[in-house]
Amino acid sequence: MGIADYMLAALFYSAPIIIAALGESLVERAGRVNLGVEGMMALGASISVALSSLTGSIVLGILGGAVAGVALSLVYIAAVIMARLNQFVVGLLISFTGLGLADLVASMGHKIGPGIPQGSESHILLVSICIVTPPALYIMLSRTPTGIEIRAIGYDESTARERGLRVDMLRSIAIAFGGIMAGIAGSYISLALHGGKYFSGITAGMGWIAVGSVILGYWNPLGVAIAGYAIGIIMLLRPQLASMGIGDFIASSTPYIAIIIALALASIFGRRSLGSHSIIP
């Protein structure tokens, strides 16, 4: 396999992490951390398989995944934005709920319908999302009024409120966007990476890695995409590293260790440039 093929394979592999991380980066820019990404991804993965095998359409499956992500992020909005419960606790509860419901949907069986069309359209469609979104999100955040308002509410909530910004509204929109992206990322995992199959534990921690990639990419959409891609390369290299005599467990835990280190570094240097950011209390 040539280096170019390898880089392309890594892009396919890291696309779900990049897509979910881009959504989460907007949520965190708006001043909240949604730890429900893992569950939203799992539910998206499961529902998209059920819907595409029922209808025979990949696009409908992906849409179903996005709707699943939004549904869970509405719970987050109700509990965190409206009822002001602890964002971390609610995020974890949503992750567990999503993971369990995903297994339930899968167990209900979906043998009826034309089945999932095999092919590369789903790959191309989803990979293009993760190529187009980073610059689009970057321009949105840095150039458009909405983007600047979202950064403002994340940077200094009370000042933004005094200036008359609709903090809760903007934040909810960002959270819903995060849900859509996580759901799409989930449908990518099942429809494209696993050839239209869902099994328990399919997300394999990619949701948590996506949350970590946001820190690794320092909350900048372009950086987040690069961080997600780098993690994809590491994860794809696992078998090679294992055959070189480096323990599989070292390769498997590298993304998590990298995120712990990134969290430490961001905590040391972050407060100056990001204001009252919520992952760094």
Add this chain to the structure above:
Amino acid sequence: MRVYSGILRSYGGVLLGLIVGFASSITLGSLSPAGLSGSLSSLLWVYTSPSPLIASILFMGPIALSAAGLSIAYRSGFITVGSEGQVIAGSAAALWLTAIMDLGLHPLQAFVLASVFSGSIGSLLGLLPAIMRIYLGASEILSSLMLNYVVLYIVNYLVSGPWRSGAFPVTKSVPEQYRLGYVDIILISLATSIALYIILSRSRLGLMVEVLGRSPRAAETYGLRPRLAIYYVSSISGFTAGVGGAVAVLSFQNSLTPMSIFPGYGYMGALVAWLSSNNPILTLPASWFFSTLLVYGGALQASGLSIGYVLAIQSIIVLSVILFRRITGGGVGYS
């Protein structure tokens, strides 16, 4: 009026938790291949037959021990979920001591040694997120979550590599004489809960935890040291979760196989602590209720459901109860 709202909050919360628990168990169960009749009869079986009741007490061990330790950590505002990794590491440590080393100890000696060893490993794992929080201000929830995966991969490596005992990736089993029964589990969980309750209500550390959870600034004004308190609560919660892992391996688990998903006892401990308002005594009945749901989930597993489904029911219970408490007046510590 305030008295009534207090009663409404505590008893209403318990009642709501039970109703939501049974309602969601039956609804979600009837959507599964087991169907309505299958899920109803499984639920009835869990609460009326001796073998599932004993199983639920055994499963309660790691959940109740993690929850008791976490309740003191959460009171101080230290929101870690590292208990999952600590339970796994504790299981591995106890298994290594009793099954792989097999020192030929007296059962009581083996239990004490395994608890101290597993608990210490759990404490060490609890210290990393604590140090990152104290010196760098980094959120402990994310670092402890990431650490869980690192622990899972290390234990999986040990189980499928050096500790493998035959053709299949399974370790040796804990010898019969070291195994714990359900009476032991009740005594261990009860003793831990009471000990932590006494620490919370009678000791200087308990006062420190209480003040720190309500107002970190007030804690410093009164000359209490928040850093020291975080060290204490992280190592206490790590210790109890580690012992929970030892208890799991000595009672029902007996041997380890590579895990593709988390077993979930530590996460359930966190859910139980949130559900019982971080009261170490209340964590006991709450853990037992959650482990009956785990047994129920195990019964439905035969029809093709994973155990993650149980974690979903439990999360729905916790979310509705903490929402209810919030709506009926204020929240507790971590809200």
